[in-house]
Amino acid sequence: MLDHPLARLGWRANLTPHLDALGDPALVAARVIAVDRGRAVVDDGAHAWSAPLAGRLRRAGAMPATGDFVAALPDGPVRAVLPRRGVIARRGDGGRPEVLAANVDVALLATSMNRDLNPRRLARFLAITARGEVEPVVLLTKADLAHDPVRIADDVRDGMGATPVLTISARTGVGLAAARTLLAPRLTAVLLGTSGVGKSTLLNALLDEDRQATAPIREHDDRGRHTTVRRELVALPGGALLVDTPGLRLVAPLEDSDPEIPALQEDKQRAKRERRERERAFHREIYRDMRSRRREREGRDVTRRRP
DSSP states (O other): OTTSTTGGGTOOGGGHHHHHTTOOTTOEEEEEEEEETTEEEEEOSSOEEEEEBOHHHHHHTOOOOTTOEEEEOTTSOEEEEOOOOSOEEEEOGGGOEEEEESSOSEEEEEEESSTTOOHHHHHHHHHHHHHTTOEEEEEEEOGGGOSOHHHHHHHHHHHHTTSOEEEOOTTTOTTHHHHHHHOOTTOEEEEEOOTTSSHHHHHHHHHTSOOSOOOOOOTTTOOOOOOOOSOEEEEOTTSOEEEEOOOOSOOOOSSTTSOOOHHHHHHHHHHHHHHHHHHHHHHHHHHHHHHHHHHHHHHHHHHHHOO
16 A cells, blocks of 8 residues: 555555446546635645536535545546545534545644633534544643643543543644654544634644744734634645644534533533532631631630629
8 A cells, every 4th residue: 555646645445446446447546635616626646736526526415525535537527535434524504514524533622721721612522523433632732821731731631531632832842742643654633623722833833834824812812813714634744644624613513412522521510519619618617717716806805804
């Protein structure tokens, strides 16, 4: 497989029979780098081109997504989408599935350590990775802006079970070495998160170049700004592939029955209850101490007033 033209783009040998079954020797395998305005930017391992989509794909609703392997005519249209695995999808308009990325091995779930940190939203991201059978890794970004990043990371880990959690700062370099170890050659990862959590800054750091535009956080609400405009498969220096995505405001599982990782919510709620109980116990102790001292003072005053 290593001598296949698409080897560096993650080609799987078990896709070859599906390509041959199409019965057209003129077709070549390619990988979708991006989808833009009804066309797909594809790469066959030798070069890339902007390919129109065959009419039957549109009629069948079998549109390719970033990361798909497809059958296409050289420098021509995409004729078929080859079988997928590792699909990241959410519920789109009208309840229809919207595929965000295909043939993904690892999902990097980015959430910043400032106001974006939202356990319920993180649970929904975990739900779509679980349905797509994709391994999740949580990236706590912008660690340099957090007052107590160690405590925040520990709180998140407590609610994540076996899911790895990495603390990242693209500005200072904290956690970048650990992130790179996850990205083996020919492995495909997808970077998911809301707008402004630092995905583009992180991608630039992994690339060692300013490829993606970035914007500073807004001072009035401590949030970042949306800069990425399309889903794009990018080759990293170490040989891994990363699907960069625009910020996602709404992440709805495909089915209402899809789990939203209730253990995460339960752990967070239990931790909140325990923290509140500790605070109440602390305040009750202070109140009892104050009341005891007041009674002692009142007792002394009574003794002094006696003739």
